[in-house]
Amino acid sequence: MSETLAIDIQDLKLAFNGRDCIDIPSLQIHNGEVVLLFGENGSGKTTLMKLLSGLLEPDSGKVRVLGRNLTQMSRSEKDHFRADHIGYVFQSLNLMPYLTALENILLPCGFSPRKQQIVDSAELSGEYEAYQLMARLKLEDPMRLRHKTDQLSKGLQQRVAVARALIGNPSLILADEPASAMGSYSQRLVYELLIEHARENNTTLICITHNKEANPLFERHINMKDINKNALSNPLW
Numbered sequence: 001m002s003e004t005l006a007i008d009i010q011d012l013k014l015a016f017n018g019r020d021c022i023d024i025p026s027l028q029i030h031n032g033e034v035v036l037l038f039g040e041n042g043s044g045k046t047t048l049m050k051l052l053s054g055l056l057e058p059d060s061g062k063v064r065v066l067g068r069n070l071t072q073m074s075r076s077e078k079d080h081f082r083a084d085h086i087g088y089v090f091q092s093l094n095l096m097p098y099l100t101a102l103e104n105i106l107l108p109c110g111f112s113p114r115k116q117q118i119v120d121s122a123e124l125s126g127e128y129e130a131y132q133l134m135a136r137l138k139l140e141d142p143m144r145l146r147h148k149t150d151q152l153s154k155g156l157q158q159r160v161a162v163a164r165a166l167i168g169n170p171s172l173i174l175a176d177e178p179a180s181a182m183g184s185y186s187q188r189l190v191y192e193l194l195i196e197h198a199r200e201n202n203t204t205l206i207c208i209t210h211n212k213e214a215n216p217l218f219e220r221h222i223n224m225k226d227i228n229k230n231a232l233s234n235p236l237w
């Protein structure tokens with residue numbers, strides 16, 4: 001059973017400075033599911049994504065991701081696991097400003113021999129793959145990828161962050177508000193690319209968005225208040 005689960009959470013708890021943030025008794029997401037995660041500001045969406053990627057350590061409980069128990073891994077094992085198997089679009093983007101857009105997109109291949117191998121096995125260069133992904137996001141001028149990311153608009157930076165998460169076909173994509181700085185046409189392109197890419201590669205996709213227009217595109221909708229007992233106890237709400 002667990003081999004079919006991309007995510008399996010049991011009794012997951014995390015507090016910040018004594019204030020309870022996450023209390024999720026149970027959550028399962030199957031391999032290949034395309035999931036929209038939504039909820040009020042402060043309901044714990046980003047924190048949950050960080051727990052799923054091993055960037056945050058829970059106080060207690062179990063997090064299994066792609067059949068591996070994150071809670072039993074060392075920090076370095078988690079870093080390698082994340083580099084090899086997860087693509088993450090951070091809410092804060094986390095692009096390297098001193099690198100070009102193209103170098104940013106290709107960065108995960110440098111950290112993961114697995115991603116590099118997948119890109120190489122396509123018998124096309126990583127660079128070609130990067131251009132292909134950006135073409136699907138309707139980048140009009142490919143020369144823009146030769147610019148440093150801090151010279152690009154916020155919307156283009158987000159598209160670069162999306163391509164960076166998809167390069168090397170990771171098995172799990174976590175996308176935290178991946179299109180918030182874009183107009184509605186570009187937002188739709190981003191959601192459609194993430195979903196098509198997930199279906200083409202049997203990738204599991206978990207995407208946070210406040211954009212209700214994206215709802216019909218996703219096959220499963222998870223409201224934080226239905227899974228996190230502390231979702232509504234936050235003062236931000």
Ligand SMILES: Nc1ncnc2c1ncn2[C@@H]1O[C@H](COP(=O)(O)OP(=O)(O)OP(=O)(O)O)[C@@H](O)[C@H]1O
Nearest residue numbers: 016021039040041042043044045046047048234236
């Ligand atoms: N590193 C941290 N230290 C202390 N408190 C934190 C930390 N990270 C998150 N929190 C708090 O945990 C709660 C949940 O934050 P989180 O960012 O996960 O919510 P969210 O649902 O993603 O919100 P939003 O929709 O505004 O992005 C908030 O009260 C936030 O202030």
